[in-house]
Amino acid sequence: MPSPNTDSSSPVITREQLLHQWQGHRGLTRRVIDAFPENDLFNYSIGGMRTFAVLAMEFIGMAVPTLQGMINGEWPSTKPDPPTTKADLLKLWDSTTEEIEKLWPTIPPARFQETDTAFGQWKMPIYGLLLYIIDNEIHHRGQGYVYLRALGVEPPPFYDRP
């Protein structure tokens, strides 16, 4: 039985915890990318869906531009060219990871509760936007797990996100 602590100013989650949560998921997605055989990463799919390489590029394309918009209200539309090898995709993944670590502390604290029109299209609270891109990655990564299982490859454990 926990102590009856009822301090209502206690946060649900702090920004450091949310970053850790996000990067934990991104670390798992990196292991899923790496689990794919090179050729299947760029060519395999089920039911007409996108390949996992294309999905990974979607995650990369959303992460830093979203953070930049969160920080200063400008939503860049530039996208990196899609790599053609697993090694290059993982390299781009890792540079995105570093960029997130660098940008995160510069988000103005009150920004999470503000509403903005992201990329001129999606009007929503900033915390909701951030959860959207994390959830989108979890959603499509789940799709990648099915690709791996169908290919006879054991995916990395879902719960393992140090």
Place this chain on the structure above:
Amino acid sequence: MPSPNTDSSSPVITREQLLHQWQGHRGLTRRVIDAFPENDLFNYSIGGMRTFAVLAMEFIGMAVPTLQGMINGEWPSTKPDPPTTKADLLKLWDSTTEEIEKLWPTIPPARFQETDTAFGQWKMPIYGLLLYIIDNEIHHRGQGYVYLRALGVEPPPFYDRP
């Protein structure tokens, strides 16, 4: 450009927002269950993975018992019997939705930041446990999207979570 609001006491997300986020995901999962043809819901799978009915029962089995443990530190291990029709599964889903709405306001505020050993097994912060069960649902629902696509059924849009 947003106003330079730097109030560091502004929360990342409030408990009401997190509930809304969770129930939004649960509403989408309900539509995914409903999109399955009755027989495929209980029998179809890819790569030796679980059927979507079994996955839906995992989500149901985690939701209320986790909330109960969050509230009072006791982690019930009882599980409802798995329904054998889509209508009964949706009925059980809806009663879980109501139960979550009822229990949520009774979580002691400081509990989210406490660490506990959930179900005698998983020692983690409570906010992390809650995100785990939401993420687990998103992850496996993504798997359900592949099942639906492979069956030639258009899944409900991922972004539609009113």
